Amino acid sequence: MSHHLVSAADLRFAYPDGTEALRGVSFVIHHGESVGLVGANGAGKSTLLLHLAGALLPTSGQVRVGDWPVTASTLPQIRRSLGLVFQDADDQLFMPTVGDDVAFGPLNLGLPPAEVDRCVAAALERVGAAHLRDRPSHRLSGGEKRLAAIAAVLSSSPDILVMDEPSANLDPAARRRILSLLRSFEHTKIVASHDLDLVLDVCARTIVLHEGRVAADGPSAEILADARLLEPVRLEPPLRLQACPRCGGAAR
Amino acid sequence: MAGLESALAHLGSIEALAARATPVHRLDPRAKLLTTGAFLATVVSFGPRQVIPLLPLALYPVALGALGDVPARPVLARLALASPFVLLVAIWNPLLDRAPALAIGGLVVSGGWLSFASILLRFCLTLGAALVLVAVTGFDATCAALGRLGAPRILVEQLLLLHRYLFVLVDEAARLLRAHALRAPEARRPGLRVAGSMLGQLLLRTLARAQRIHRAMLCRGFDGVLRRRGALRLRAVDLAFTGGWCAFFALARAVDLPRLLGGLALGAGR
Amino acid sequence: MHMSDAFLSPAVGGAMLAASGGVASVAARRLRRRPDEGRVALMGVLGAFVFAAQMVNFAIPGTGSSGHLAGGLLLAILLGPHAAFLTMASVLAVQAFVFADGGLLALGCNLFNMGFCACYVAYPLACRPLVGREASARRLALGAVAGSVLALQLGALGVVVETALSGASALPLRSFALLLLPVHLAIGIAEGLVTGAVVLFLRRTRPELLAGGAPAAPGRRSLRPVLVGAALAAALVGGVVSWFASARPDGLEWSLARVGAAPPAVDRLHRLLEGLQAATALLPGYAFRGDAAPAGAAPWPAPSAGTTASGIAGALLTLGLAVAVGAALRLARRADRSPRTPAGPP
Numbered sequence: 001m002s003h004h005l006v007s008a009a010d011l012r013f014a015y016p017d018g019t020e021a022l023r024g025v026s027f028v029i030h031h032g033e034s035v036g037l038v039g040a041n042g043a044g045k046s047t048l049l050l051h052l053a054g055a056l057l058p059t060s061g062q063v064r065v066g067d068w069p070v071t072a073s074t075l076p077q078i079r080r081s082l083g084l085v086f087q088d089a090d091d092q093l094f095m096p097t098v099g100d101d102v103a104f105g106p107l108n109l110g111l112p113p114a115e116v117d118r119c120v121a122a123a124l125e126r127v128g129a130a131h132l133r134d135r136p137s138h139r140l141s142g143g144e145k146r147l148a149a150i151a152a153v154l155s156s157s158p159d160i161l162v163m164d165e166p167s168a169n170l171d172p173a174a175r176r177r178i179l180s181l182l183r184s185f186e187h188t189k190i191v192a193s194h195d196l197d198l199v200l201d202v203c204a205r206t207i208v209l210h211e212g213r214v215a216a217d218g219p220s221a222e223i224l225a226d227a228r229l230l231e232p233v234r235l236e237p238p239l240r241l242q243a244c245p246r247c248g249g250a251a252r
Numbered sequence: 253m254a255g256l257e258s259a260l261a262h263l264g265s266i267e268a269l270a271a272r273a274t275p276v277h278r279l280d281p282r283a284k285l286l287t288t289g290a291f292l293a294t295v296v297s298f299g300p301r302q303v304i305p306l307l308p309l310a311l312y313p314v315a316l317g318a319l320g321d322v323p324a325r326p327v328l329a330r331l332a333l334a335s336p337f338v339l340l341v342a343i344w345n346p347l348l349d350r351a352p353a354l355a356i357g358g359l360v361v362s363g364g365w366l367s368f369a370s371i372l373l374r375f376c377l378t379l380g381a382a383l384v385l386v387a388v389t390g391f392d393a394t395c396a397a398l399g400r401l402g403a404p405r406i407l408v409e410q411l412l413l414l415h416r417y418l419f420v421l422v423d424e425a426a427r428l429l430r431a432h433a434l435r436a437p438e439a440r441r442p443g444l445r446v447a448g449s450m451l452g453q454l455l456l457r458t459l460a461r462a463q464r465i466h467r468a469m470l471c472r473g474f475d476g477v478l479r480r481r482g483a484l485r486l487r488a489v490d491l492a493f494t495g496g497w498c499a500f501f502a503l504a505r506a507v508d509l510p511r512l513l514g515g516l517a518l519g520a521g522r
Numbered sequence: 523m524h525m526s527d528a529f530l531s532p533a534v535g536g537a538m539l540a541a542s543g544g545v546a547s548v549a550a551r552r553l554r555r556r557p558d559e560g561r562v563a564l565m566g567v568l569g570a571f572v573f574a575a576q577m578v579n580f581a582i583p584g585t586g587s588s589g590h591l592a593g594g595l596l597l598a599i600l601l602g603p604h605a606a607f608l609t610m611a612s613v614l615a616v617q618a619f620v621f622a623d624g625g626l627l628a629l630g631c632n633l634f635n636m637g638f639c640a641c642y643v644a645y646p647l648a649c650r651p652l653v654g655r656e657a658s659a660r661r662l663a664l665g666a667v668a669g670s671v672l673a674l675q676l677g678a679l680g681v682v683v684e685t686a687l688s689g690a691s692a693l694p695l696r697s698f699a700l701l702l703l704p705v706h707l708a709i710g711i712a713e714g715l716v717t718g719a720v721v722l723f724l725r726r727t728r729p730e731l732l733a734g735g736a737p738a739a740p741g742r743r744s745l746r747p748v749l750v751g752a753a754l755a756a757a758l759v760g761g762v763v764s765w766f767a768s769a770r771p772d773g774l775e776w777s778l779a780r781v782g783a784a785p786p787a788v789d790r791l792h793r794l795l796e797g798l799q800a801a802t803a804l805l806p807g808y809a810f811r812g813d814a815a816p817a818g819a820a821p822w823p824a825p826s827a828g829t830t831a832s833g834i835a836g837a838l839l840t841l842g843l844a845v846a847v848g849a850a851l852r853l854a855r856r857a858d859r860s861p862r863t864p865a866g867p868p
Binding site for chain 3: 404514
Binding site: 050053054055075076079080083084086088090091092093094095096097099100103104105107108109113116117120134136137138139152153156 | 264267271391392412413415416417419420461464465467468469470471472473474475478479480481483
């Protein structure tokens, strides 16, 4: 079944100023997988995510989402099956209230008003933010904004959930909440993050990007424990997997 | 800088007021907008030296504010902040127009002072009504009403987005200024060249943000129209509200109510 | 400079509202014809930028004062006139609705004075021809200053004319213009300089952004619009100077400080202005003339002790009633609310 498949084949992309952000990225992600996308700043994570959502189109190579290649003409189908949660929730919550924002996707799908209201209620309920519905977006805390942004994507019921830095700028409690929320999703998940502890918790598989190429791709437990693999790509194993500085023993 | 920050605080307090649930808040925003429009038209239709006949009209903002639980102090403070230009122009009237127009006992009031008072009164009435309107309606609902009353869709979307990102960008500007103040403690404000760079930086960030927002819109199926939930519905009470007030405005315009009242009072006293 | 509801007559306010509304709907129709390509987001955020930019107060070189970006011209350079006009409309509407700057009826006037003049007059006439992609820095600054000065002078003139047509100020047209235009000349120069600085910055860092807004094609750039703009500005300034000269034959009499300080000077000034206005009034019916008020301009009836007394008594009663009604409504609301929701609003 190729229904919820996400794949990239020799994906290349250069920004108009000439910067080569992706230099031949290939992978296949199957239905129900949860994949962490890690890499140093400028490794190409965000650019890759924008390609998955069709917000950028490749210079060469191809991205496929479900049964469709990502091209200008298939964008409506792509966007129906794949939801992208942006790094800065302020960019994503552009409507006056949380409820309006969560309703934005379903309204664009042309759903009838009663159905839209149902989707909105269900999505807010799902992230535990039903009480935020009538609040103006700019008055929310960082954690609330993140929840609202996730709900705004869930309301269109995508099959594949893509998140850019879901735990950035959150306090520990809000981070924990997002983490347990992510774990509870049965969607195909692709999570780009510098928070390798989160990746280890949420994602069974990790893809390491380095300078626009895939440097490693495999089970998170193996890749993230391999300090010799991570060091050249300017990453470190999650704190949890590092030796304890006090007792010298590994923390597991 | 302090001015805009206080303005933002004001915007925040207006929002808090608009979030309340009084009967006035529940009225259809179109009814409130149209009634306020009729109110403004009535106020400015009085002659330039009329003061006392304008007074009954104060009932509209006062009653709307009272029913909507709008505290008077922030509204008055906002009016005071906005008043200098009006004062600057109006103060010439008493200086230039000094022909007596009215005698109260032994005191002769010139036409200039009358028109001065009239301008100030109009200023308080019109802007007070506008402030109270937004406080009992909310900016979003006011925009929705504008759209339903025929304002171009692009303009309504523009208003909503502007309002949404006002806070985000003013925060960004405040951070820039703070960073400048910390590193240039001597300069009270940046010079032209520095200001150009700061504004340029702010603009670049703004443009980058616009691009990210646009992507976020596209990712959720944006096709050029910002759709919102919820239809407005005119009820009988909305029509009664608008009709009743318009009748009152017409009465106040046609009949000099204070004079009538004063005549009655003096007549009864005699 | 915001025109205020308090100075407006219904005719002027309505006409300007209709005019600006017409321009807005034309601009909206023009924009709707083009594909979006991020314009909705861009306009929205740039509108917010104008507010944020007004926080950055900078020192005006050579003076002790400070200025800030007003934004109309910069928006036109970045977005083109139609989108810039609508963005200015949203900025002014937020100012009117939320910050009590101007007023709702005066929105039409303000949109004309600050939006139309900048986007549809100053930008195409003075700014666009000078701010090409490969214009020198000096030329670019010149274009920005010329555009800003023209926009602000026209805007200030708009305030003057609208106020005079409404008949709210006893100040004659010319004196009012003399009061506002020089101030706005200074503001316009400062605004132009900072607009130029921002455009220069953008050209250094992101030259591609300016490509859309300033489409002056190389080689085809004619100097005629510049000349027309310059002529307009010259006519404006010349007109002001000649007014100024004719209004004060003895040179120094017309000075704000003296007007405020010395009553005899006011008298002379008063007579002078009266005479001038009698000779030049645009709309005599609307004009204020203290001694010989034309019928209709002074609806207040002739002073007579009886009617005045009842008027005053009635005014006091009305005020008292309004306050009492407000207080009663407030009390009623509170009594109505307290039993059901013991905790106040959060």
